[in-house]
Amino acid sequence: MPKIIDVKELDFIYMPGSPYEQNALKNISFSLDEGEFLGIFGPNGSGKSTLVQLFNGLLSPGRGTVTVCDTDTADKKLRQQLWKKVSLVFQYPEQQIFQISVYDEVAYGPRNLGISETEVRQRVYLALEQVGLIPEETIGVTPISLSGGMRRRVAIAGMLALNPEILVMDEPMAGLDPIGRKLILDIINNRKEHKLTSVMTSHNLKEIIAIADKIAIMDSGCLVFFGAVSELLENNNILAKYRLELPDHIQLLSALAERGLKVNTNIRSLNEAALEILRLLA
Amino acid sequence: MTGIKIGQYVHGDSFLHSLDPRIKIICCIVIMVSVLINYSWYYLLFHLLLIIMAIKASGLSFRFMSGCLRSIRYLLLVTFVLQIFLTPGEAVLSLGRISISQEGLLIASINLLRLLILFFGSLLLIMTTSPIKLSAGIEFLLLPLNKLNIPVHHFTTILSISFRFIPTLIEEATIIKNAQRSRGAQFDSPNLIVRLKSYMAIIIPLFEASLLRAEELGEAMDSRCYTGHPNQLRMSSLKLMGKDLVLLGFMFLVLGIGISISLGSS
Secondary structure, eight states, X not given: OOEEEEEEXXXXXXXXXXXXXXXEEEEXXXXXXXTOEEEEEOOTTSSHHHHHHHHTTSSOOSEEEEEETTEETTSHHHHHTGGGTEEEEOSSGGGGOOSSSHHHHHHHHHHHHTOOHHHHHHHHHHHXXXXXXXXXXXXXXXXXXXXXXXXXXXXXXXXXXXXXXXXEEESTTTTOOHHHHHHHHHHHHHHHHTTOEEEEXXXXXXXXXXXXXXXXEEETTEEEEEEEHHHHHHOHHHHHHTTOOOOHHHHHHHHHHHTTOOOOOOOOSHHHHHHXXXXXXX | OOSOOTTOOOOXXXXXXXXXXXXXXXXXXXXXHHHHHOOOHHHHHHHHHHHHHHHHHHTOOHHHHHHGGGGGHHHHHHHHHHHHHHSOSOEEEEETTEEEEHHHHHHHHHHHHHHHHHHHHHHHHHHHXXXXXXXXXXXXXXXXXXXXXXXXXXXXXXXXXXXXXXHHHHHHHHHHHHHHHTTXXXXXXXXXXXXXHHHHHHHHHHHHHHHHXXXXXXXXXXXXXXXXXXXXXXXXXXXXXXXXXXXXXXXXXXXXXXXXXXHHHO
């Protein structure tokens, strides 16, 4: 499987040589296969947002290398074109909205790609549908008249309309209602079905454990864990140290296993857990 | 958070940081007056030397300070070019109908020097004085206006809130700029129109966010029963030291010499 993100011995320092110098990332190395979904966890200030800004070339690596979609992000010219392949949805993306209509807002990115207006229109309609909005009803609406949650959908549609090879979302669920949170998960599931890569930073392991392929846990700029979800579930030290709360059904299976019952603990979704318990009862 | 921004307060414990804000403000005004009333070469060069010594005493790097000149390069260039071409006098170089005069070169160089002194003087003031100290200093110096029924404390509250939100606005503008860059905004385009259009994508959301924040801050102040009154606690924290008085005396001495030279030459 080709590596779509390859990070080697990465260091990143903010304001080097100044009184405010801050070593944001320290010796980070990992790689991600194409089509996988990576969840990045860690407390505030652990370096999650800095790391994802290196994926789409907004920042350049201080030391080490970051190769994304076969592009070395240390090269300024190549880095500046990376937005065409990697879409980064910032925290509270609704704050970046500036156009007078939803259509123009979603079309801003595709228009910058230089594609025809017909294709722009197709992409806008498709992106709005992907975020659960009805294009015919929303394209003419002024974004400022929408609620916060709806505006975030519009902002995310603006990034989806770029048809990115990698979709990176920086805490997209912060402040969203349950419907909005489910929508984000649906978008990632949809991308997984189409073998498209996604990355998401979050504080809530419960929400994405069922669909994540790889998990990265960061602390004070260091990558303290990187691996498959099954490896994380076996690593009680990391789970306890970072107080990563697992979904109730996984906790139940682990508790049953601890009591000596022969139960498969390598299960993530609620349905699988229900089937496993039924099997046990039978 | 990509680097220290021009005009941003830089935390430190240097000689300049430790001075009383009132003295720094007065010294800055004295320098402004000095370089405006006296335009002799040696006097201006002496001030430039003082500024260089002040930069050294501030702990700020010369490289960063000289880099700040980039932000006013067009002002310096336009001032210099207009004065060398528009000042009448003995021509030293003629380009068709326009010529560069000897007097023009002299005045342009003097004014360039004045601008540099004024720029670095005010930059040192705001980069070595915390926003809280700066507004306390301004409030103290403007106190006499209270007798004219001018609400100085309201003015300084506005000022301190503005100072407080400058870093927040810079950070927000950086985030919005990065977000728009992720959608292909061309801030580095050689085409000026494209560049201006790209910047609209920052200005509009930034204005919206600022207005919302102002509204929220107003409500938060109301809910905590804010009533305008002089900030005694902040002002009583200001203490004059011996070094403040020595510096103040020295700057007034320099000003006095400048005035007497000007009066003598006229």
